[in-house]
Amino acid sequence: MNLKALSLYDEFFICAYCAYCIDNEAACPTFRSIKHEIATGRGKMLTARYLSKGLLSESQGLAALSEGLFQCTFCGACSEVCLVDIPLTDVYSELKELVQKYLPEGTKRSFEHLIRSNNIYNLDQEDRNFWSVDVEEIYEKWVNKRAEIGYFIGCVASYSSRAASAPVSILKLSQIASNPISIFSPEEYCCGNPFLLGGNPKEARHIARHNIFQISQLGIQTLMVSCAGCYRVFTKEYPKLLNHNLPFKVITHMEYITNLIRTKKLNPRNNKPIKVTFKDPCELGRHCGVYEIARELIALLPGVEYQEMENNRSRALCCGAGGLLLANYPKMAEDIAKRLIKQMEDINISLCLNACPSCQINIDNTLRKMKSPIKSIDITDLVRDRMIER
Ligand code: SF4
Ligand code: SF4
Secondary structure: OOHHHOOOOOHHHHOOOOOHHHHOOOOOHHHHHHOOHHHOHHHHHHHHHHHHOOOOOHHHHHHHHHHHHHOOOOOOHHHHHOOOOOOHHHHHHHHHHHOHHHOOHHHHHHHHHHHHHOOOOOOOHHHHHHHHHHHHHHHHHHEOOOOOEEEEOOHHHHHOOOOOHHHHHHHHHHHHOOOOOEEOOOOOOOOOHHHHHOOOHHHHHHHHHHHHHHHHHOOOOEEEEOOHHHHHHHHHHHHHHHOOOOOOEEEEHHHHHHHHHHOOOOOOOOOOOEEEEEOOOOOOOOOOOOOHHHHHHHHOOOOEEEOOOOOOHHHOOOOOOOOOHHHHOHHHHHHHHHHHHHHHHHOOOOEEEEOOHHHHHHHHHHHHHOOOOOEEEEHHHHHHHHHOOO
């Protein structure tokens, strides 16, 4: 193993070990859960440094690095606050490629599922339209049809009944707005994020090629996504993996719906009072800098009182589901969500709005376990609700 061959090798030695990535109030959700440094920015930099100096044997060092890398949610809070601007999440991605012999079970399972079935649930691709039962007619009209705007649904919303409401809302709202869109299930494959989060860019590249070919076949000029992970992968990872820009633009479902309201194609009129907050997904916010569109969309909805959580935008707390943590260490994912939910309770809201199905589900699971009255839904579900006059 030649650590020096890593393009970000020098970063191990730039780390000043100041611990700001650990004790900053917004940083490292993992440290707050396990009270151990191994998975923090500083902990991983230190392990990599010891390994490179031979203070740890290769097997000890790689096993310790793997533990640290996979107990990390990839939330990017450490990169955001690092006093010497180390691109920490990029360093983690490089290091993950080195620990392939030491992967935790959840990551191995995710890889097997993707290789066998092209989706994280290891289910039949033909069942990818599971979510569409309530909008079957619209689905049949638009599936695999050419359109200017396409919708990449993502594995979680496609297969999990807990997150299926987002694609249903998007199809219903598009129909109300007379704005046909294209969907390409079952030829949609997972975006490949689990491969990237697990340190296997080679397999992710195959998937990227397939998805881009399918999208291009349908003449799509703008691709909409409703998952923060898919957004990060399409906008930041695919161009790097394929070494070229994408032949279409990528937008979030929030931008799409905001445009429909601004152009008066949708006129939400239900003004029943409701108090809400928005959970900035890490992969959309810190990783891609997308913060304001959610606030702009919410401001267009009648009857909605909006309140920020104490930590928001670049300092938003992680929900705990990212970085394959939910697959590898579900108990930690729940612990981390509890800290976020405490901030929701402090502002007395009834709805947590999400722009990521993994956040939505992990927050929802934890809210249920806590028997909290707060509900966790996709932001477009609230738009759909505002269309119903009461
Ligand atoms: S990405 Fe998040 S969980 Fe991982 S080390 Fe950084 S702050 Fe901690
Ligand atoms: S904030 Fe940056 S420099 Fe300080 S310990 Fe963390 S990674 Fe190292």
